[in-house]
Amino acid sequence: MKLKFGSLAALALFASAAHAQSSVTLYGVLDSGLLYQSTSAANFSGTAKNLGHTWQLKDGGIYSSIWGLKGSEDIGGGYKINFKLQGSFTSNNGKTGLSDTPGVTAVFNQITTIGASGPFGTIDAGRQIIPMIYAMADTDVRGAQYFGSILTAWLGLNQAAGWPGTSTNAPIGALYDSNAIVYNSPKFYGASLALEFAPGGVPGQFQGGTRESAVLKYSNYGLNLSGVYYSGHDTNPYPGTYPTTPAVPATGLNNNNFYYVGAMYTISGFSVSASFSSSNSYNSFSHTSYNFEMISGGLGYQFNPAFKITSGYYYLKDRNNSANHSSEVAVGAEYNISKATKAYAQVGYVDNKGTMNQTIIYGSPVAPGQSTTAAMVGIRHAF
DSSP: OHHHHHHHHHHHHHHHHHHHSOEEEEEEEEEEEEEEESOOOSSSOTTOOOOOOEEEEEEOSSSOEEEEEEEEEEEETTEEEEEEEEEEEOTTTOOBOOOSSTTOOOTTOSEEEEEEEETTEEEEEEEEEOHHHHHHHHTOTTTTOSBSSHHHHHHHHHHHTTOOSSSSOOSSSOSEEEEEEEEEOOOBTTEEEEEEEEOOOOTTOSSTTOEEEEEEEEEETTEEEEEEEEEEESOOOOOTTTTTSOOOOOOOOEEEEEEEEEEEEEETTEEEEEEEEEEEEEETTTTEEEEEEEEEEEEEEEEETTEEEEEEEEEEEETTOTTOEEEEEEEEEEEESSSSEEEEEEEEEEEEETTOOOOSBTTOOOOTTOOEEEEEEEEEEEO
């Protein structure tokens, strides 16, 4: 009888523990297509030469290929403990994506967070895609895609400010921040707030290597509005010859400031977007100050739930040198073959002047001052 009672108690305890376990989901996306680009370069250097046209199987026509794990545990009272691990990879050769240090492999190079959610909103700690990027995507008809969008235009600012493309440590704004604590508030009549603080962990310095940002968003009645402020300390791009040439030591210098306001309105399938941003930064490695403007506009139409066309225009201007400016236009069509699979085709043109080297698609550099046309057809499948 004691054995029977003990067995029942153990079974009940096991069932209770199993019920309390977190749910874990494995997920991912493969995105690959055929890309033609009329000019190309070996890297994002300001002295890179035009190597001519290129045909290639290219990863990430819409967004990068990714895989990850995510989970959540309901601890009662409307509160949950959440985690997420996500890494990017190149679908045509299997290589992992960039980390925040050149030459360092990171399996989960995009997101490694643990946090909590509840009536107060959400708070996540770890490496993550920062609120600034989501705010820009929400106010760009092209959705901050990897081909011809507000994302590639913003990357153009970073390239012009000396980012060599070998790590995710950008001199203007940020796509990812490590060691970040991000709070997202609940919506209140369509308005929400996101706050970020990333301690630098530099001994003896409170501001050494820190990042701070604030995002205010509104989304209601087909209207999206975003306002962004981002500030970073010691955000110098690693030199292209790192680690032979060492990184600049942290001093706490506030050398990365980015401001953005954007809007997008959708009605009866039509979408229109516009944005303005300003940035200033100082590269302690090259001892150079940068001051840029970025202006965007977009138009799109959703023909039906499966098919849409989007377009965007992106203009970059060097305030310190009027000879340096760049204009880009992109048009894309997407068709949902199924809930998990999407086919797409897109074309873009960029006119770079002076030392500008804005790219049409992420990861395919062009030489400074080169006008370039690119076209890509591809498929994106989620699992």
